[in-house]
Ligand SMILES: Nc1ncnc2c1ncn2[C@@H]1O[C@H](COP(=O)(O)OP(=O)(O)OP(=O)(O)O)[C@@H](O)[C@H]1O
């Protein structure tokens with residue numbers, strides 16, 4: 142079973158407009174609502190691929206109740222931890238041409254007791270020895286920047302591998318503290334983490350090795366249209382496929398992480414699956430999750446120890 146923790150879940154509302162007029166009144170032609178938040182998306186993808194999972198999340202107010210209901214409708218096992226303030230709503234505006242504008246709310250302010258209750262719920266599940274713990278997304282107000290350091294400590298105490306997908310200061314704190322099995326930044330998040338621009342494959346590998354040196358076993362760096370790089374202490378792999386026309390890239394990183402965790406295989410095969418899941422996700426609208434028959438493993442090429450001089454945009 143793969144346990145996921147989404148500290149700042151959301152109701153993801155999407156509105157489709159012909160062309161977004163900034164500053165004007167726009168009338169939507171279609172509207173959707175999905176259960177959202179990065180860890181929740183990982184669980185949704187795992188469920189779609191028959192991998193047992195449990196999503197731990199704080200929920201508050203009517204929107205929190207709606208989120209729990211949507212997870213139930215989609216057959217995603219969830220452990221909601223009640224909080225006083227309302228679960229946030231994140232808004233996606235999709236234009237007919239495919240341009241997507243996203244506005245994410247900060248989320249509820251959790252009290253110290255609520256943060257402790259969330260961590261206690263995670264620890265209770267870690268004691269049952271899941272195969273892995275994934276935590277992903279931003280932190281709600283009130284959660285300390287060292288939140289993921291504490292999660293990593295709990296995972297270590299129960300010897301459960303911990304994979305993290307977050308950004309900014311919470312990522313920096315967790316990486317510096319170490320003890321992570323996997324970190325999944327995109328290239329911009331990794332650049333921010335190491336404080337320099339990443340132009341070539343060699344730049345990414347070097348930056349990822351700094352993360353590894355600080356105590357992370359492997360770094361999965363997603364590169365958008367250019368595929369992904371997996372970097373460990375000794376080796377690196379790149380995987381990517383032919384150009385495609387995306388419908389929505391929202392949640393592609395979550396599908397990538399789910400694909401990496403969804404089965405066994407050597408590092409190259411797991412990376413191939415990760416990239417195939419990400420590619421399948423971008424062909425779907427909104428944060429719809431890819432199904433098994435939409436995964437095209439054969440389209441993805443894997444290269445072991447790719448040439449460090451290659452520019453990322455040439456991959
Ligand atoms: N334009 C694209 N064309 C082909 N594949 C894409 C494209 N964008 C994303 N992907 C696939 O999805 C994966 C994840 O994308 P990306 O690097 O944008 O993740 P991310 O920034 O974490 O996304 P998000 O935070 O929105 O979930 C890529 O590694 C790739 O396989």
Ligand SMILES: O=P(O)(O)OC[C@@]1(O)O[C@H](CO)[C@@H](O)[C@@H]1O
Pocket residue numbers: 149151153176177178179182231245277278279280391392393394395428
């Ligand atoms: O604000 P965060 O936590 O960084 O990201 C939240 C979010 O944008 O991530 C998912 C897509 O990856 C969406 O379901 C959700 O709205």
